[in-house]
Amino acid sequence: MIESNLNPCAPAFSRRVAVLFDIDGTLLDLRGAGRAAFVRTLATVFGWRDDIAYINFAGNTDLNVLQQIFARRGARLTSAARRSFFAALPVELERRVAGAELIRHPGAAELLARLAADERVALGLVTGNIEACARIKLRTADVLRYVARGAFGDEHADRGDIARLALRRVAASLAPGERLAGVFLIGDTPYDIAAARAIGATSLAVATGKFDVAALRAAGADHGLADLADTTAALHILGLA
Numbered sequence: 001m002i003e004s005n006l007n008p009c010a011p012a013f014s015r016r017v018a019v020l021f022d023i024d025g026t027l028l029d030l031r032g033a034g035r036a037a038f039v040r041t042l043a044t045v046f047g048w049r050d051d052i053a054y055i056n057f058a059g060n061t062d063l064n065v066l067q068q069i070f071a072r073r074g075a076r077l078t079s080a081a082r083r084s085f086f087a088a089l090p091v092e093l094e095r096r097v098a099g100a101e102l103i104r105h106p107g108a109a110e111l112l113a114r115l116a117a118d119e120r121v122a123l124g125l126v127t128g129n130i131e132a133c134a135r136i137k138l139r140t141a142d143v144l145r146y147v148a149r150g151a152f153g154d155e156h157a158d159r160g161d162i163a164r165l166a167l168r169r170v171a172a173s174l175a176p177g178e179r180l181a182g183v184f185l186i187g188d189t190p191y192d193i194a195a196a197r198a199i200g201a202t203s204l205a206v207a208t209g210k211f212d213v214a215a216l217r218a219a220g221a222d223h224g225l226a227d228l229a230d231t232t233a234a235l236h237i238l239g240l241a
C-alpha cells in the first residue's frame with residue numbers, strides 16, 4: 001500500500017544533505033607553508049619585511065589577514081593591491097608545498113571519498129583560503145577530485161559570509177526537483193562553528209587543529225569529534241549511516 005504512493009518518475013534521491021568542509025586543521029595541515037607564503041608575498045609584492053607573528057591564522061580568512069596587516073601599517077588596501085597580492089600568493093605557496101611537511105588528518109580523505117560517492121550528499125568548501133591556494137592544498141593532499149565547489153577567502157573577509165556564498169552555490173548546483181534536507185559544516189575552530197550558525201547549519205567540530213573537543217563544545221559546536229578517523233561515527237552525525 002505504501003509503495004503505491006511512490007511516484008515511479010521521481011528521482012531516487014530528491015533530498016540532499018549539504019556537507020561543507022573547512023580545509024586547514026580539518027582535512028590537512030601544511031605546517032606553516034601558508035604563513036610562509038604570506039610572509040614572502042608581502043616582501044615580493046609590497047617590499048614589506050613582516051613576520052606577521054601578530055596574525056592568528058586559525059579560522060581566519062586570507063582577505064581578513066591582508067586587511068589586518070594593512071590596518072596595522074596604517075596603509076590603505078586598494079583593490080589593485082589586493083589583486084596583486086592574491087595573484088602572487090599561490091605562486092609562493094606552490095613553491096613551498098613541495099618541501100612542506102604535509103599532515104593528512106585521520107579519516108578526512110576517507111570521509112570525503114564516501115560523501116563524494118553518496119548521491120544523497122552535495123559537497124562544498126567553506127575556506128579562508130583563496131581558491132587557487134585551496135586547490136593547491138587539496139591537490140597536495142590528493143583530495144581535490146572530491147570537492148571543488150564552494151566559497152573562498154578572497155570573496156569575503158568574514159567566514160559567515162563565505163559560508164553563505166558556499167551554501168548558495170551548492171544549492172544552485174542541485175538538479176531540478178532536488179532540494180537540501182540539511183546542511184552541515186565541518187571545521188576545527190570556533191570561527192567555523194560561528195559560520196555554521198550564521199547559515200543555520202549543524203556544526204561538526206573536529207579537534208585536529210588548535211582547539212580540543214571541550215573548547216569546541218564550549219564554543220557551541222553541535223557535535224565534536226577528536227578527528228574524522230571513525231567514518232561511521234561521522235556518517236551517523238550527518239544522518240547518512
Ligand SMILES: [Mg+2]
Nearest residue numbers: 022024025188
Ligand atoms: Mg581550519
